[in-house]
Amino acid sequence: xxxxxxxVIGLGGRATSHCKAIQSNNLRLVAxxxxxxxxxxxxxNDYAIDKSYNSHLELIKDNEIDAVVIxxxxxxxxxxxxxxxxxxxxxxxxxxxxxxxxxxxEMILAxxxxxxxxxxxxxxxxxxxxIKAKEILDSNEIGPIVSxxxxxxxxxxxxxxxxxxxxxxxxxRYHGGGMWLxxxxxxxxxxxWVIGSQASSVSASVGNxxxxxxxxxxxxxxxxxxxxxxxxxQAIGYLNGAFNGECYVIGTKGSLRFAQHPEKFVKLxxxxxxxxxxxxxxxxxxxxxxxxxxxxITKDLEPSTHGDWGKHIMEILFAAEQSSITSKEVFxxxxxxxxxxxxxxIVSGNFSWI
Numbered sequence: 001x002x003x004x005x006x007x008v009i010g011l012g013g014r015a016t017s018h019c020k021a022i023q024s025n026n027l028r029l030v031a032x033x034x035x036x037x038x039x040x041x042x043x044x045n046d047y048a049i050d051k052s053y054n055s056h057l058e059l060i061k062d063n064e065i066d067a068v069v070i071x072x073x074x075x076x077x078x079x080x081x082x083x084x085x086x087x088x089x090x091x092x093x094x095x096x097x098x099x100x101x102x103x104x105x106e107m108i109l110a111x112x113x114x115x116x117x118x119x120x121x122x123x124x125x126x127x128x129x130x131i132k133a134k135e136i137l138d139s140n141e142i143g144p145i146v147s148x149x150x151x152x153x154x155x156x157x158x159x160x161x162x163x164x165x166x167x168x169x170x171x172x173r174y175h176g177g178g179m180w181l182x183x184x185x186x187x188x189x190x191x192x193w194v195i196g197s198q199a200s201s202v203s204a205s206v207g208n209x210x211x212x213x214x215x216x217x218x219x220x221x222x223x224x225x226x227x228x229x230x231x232x233x234q235a236i237g238y239l240n241g242a243f244n245g246e247c248y249v250i251g252t253k254g255s256l257r258f259a260q261h262p263e264k265f266v267k268l269x270x271x272x273x274x275x276x277x278x279x280x281x282x283x284x285x286x287x288x289x290x291x292x293x294x295x296x297i298t299k300d301l302e303p304s305t306h307g308d309w310g311k312h313i314m315e316i317l318f319a320a321e322q323s324s325i326t327s328k329e330v331f332x333x334x335x336x337x338x339x340x341x342x343x344x345x346i347v348s349g350n351f352s353w354i
Contacts, residue, residue, distance in 0.1 A: 004294055007031045007065040007089075009056045009080060010072035011039040014094055014121075018069045019047045021286035025294055033059040056080055060087035067297060069121075070094060073169045074176030078103040085110035085118070090297050092289075094121040096185045096317065097310035099176045104311035111307060112343065119293050119303035120310030122189040124260065126288035130190065132266045132279035133247070133258040137194060141268070142251030149232045150191040150247045152183045156217060156237025171213040178215030180206050181317060184235035188221070188316050189305075190247050197227035198312060200335040203328075204320035210239045221320040226338060233320075260285070295348060302345040312339075 004027050008015055011034040022029045031051035032043045040052035053059040060068070060083060067090035070080045078098045084091050091111065097120045098104045111118035124130060136142065156166075156179055169175035170182060192199060204221035211217050217237040224230055246259040255269035266277040282288050296303040319330040341347075 014071040017286040021290040090117040108307035143253030153236040173215040179237040180219035197225040202319040204323040206324040
C-alpha cells in the first residue's frame with residue numbers, strides 16, 4: 001500500500017507533535033510551509049524534510065503531497081482548509097474548526113465537492129488514556145451514564161502575569177482566541193464523546209476574570225444531551241492554582257476517572273474504592289490521531305472527528321457564549337432532532353466517534 005505523503009502548513013507549537021506522529025506512523029513527511037524561513041530550516045533539519053515553501057498556496061501545488069495538516073491560527077482555518085480541499089488534498093485541520101457555523105458548512109462542502117477527507121484535530125480523545133476509558137464505557141462496565149464532568153483548568157501561559165508569549169490573535173475573540181475556544185473545545189469534545197450523544201441545549205457563563213485581554217479566560221457550561229444525560233464542561237485559565245485536566249463519568253454501576261495531564265491515569269470506581277486501570281501509551285500524543293486519519297484515507301472511511309462533528313462541537317461552544325450573554329438556556333439548531341451522517345461513507349469499526 002502506498003504511503004500517504006504529507007505536508008505541514010504552519011510551524012507553530014502543534015507542528016512538532018504532528019511531525020512526530022506522521023513519522024511514528026511511517027508516513028512520508030514531504031514538505032513544510034511557513035513564511036518564517038528559520039522555522040522551515042529548523043523543521044527540515046529536525047525531521048529530514050526535503051522541501052519547504054513560504055505559503056500554503058505554494059505547498060498545495062506540490063503533486064507529491066496527498067494530505068496536509070493545518071496548524072496556523074484559528075482565524076485561518078476556514079480559508080486554508082477550503083484552498084487545500086480545492087487542490088485535492090485531504091485535510092487535518094487543528095481545532096477549533098472555524099469561527100462560525102457558516103464557515104464550518106463551507107469547509108464540509110469543500111471536502112465533499114472535492115472527494116477528500118476532512119478531519120478536525122480534536123486530539124484529546126485519541127490519547128491512550130481516553131481510548132481505554134472509552135473501551136470501559138463501551139463495555140458497559142459502569143452501566144448507563146448518569147452524568148459526566150470534564151475539566152481543563154490551568155495556568156494559561158508560562159507566566160500568569162505576562163502572557164506576551166501568546167500571539168495577539170489568541171488574546172482576541174474577534175480572531176477566535178480565548179480560553180473557551182482554545183481549550184474549552186477539547187473539554188466539550190471529550191465530554192460529548194464519553195456521553196455518546198449529540199447536545200440539545202447549553203446554559204453557561206463565559207467571561208474574563210484574570211487578565212486584561214479582548215477574549216475570555218474562563219468558561220463553565222451545563223450541557224443537556226439528547227439521550228437524557230447531563231454534563232458539565234469547565235475550562236479556566238487561572239492566575240495561580242494547580243492543573244486539572246480530568247474527566248469524571250458517573251454510571252449506574254460504577255464511576256470512571258481519566259486524565260492525560262498533569263499525570264496519566266485511568267481509574268475505575270467500585271465498592272467505595274478507586275482501582276488503577278492499565279492502558280496502552282502510544283509513542284507520542286498525536287500518534288493515534290494520525291493512525292485513524294491515515295486509515296480514513298487509505299480505506300475510504302469517514303474520519304472519526306469529521307467535519308459534521310467538528311461543527312457540532314463549535315455549535316455547543318457558540319451556544320455557551322450566547323447563553324452567557326443572554327443569561328438564558330440556549331437550544332441548539334437541531335435540539336429536538338438528531339442530525340444524521342450525510343457523507344454516505346463507511347465508518348471505522350475500531351474507533352467510533354460517538
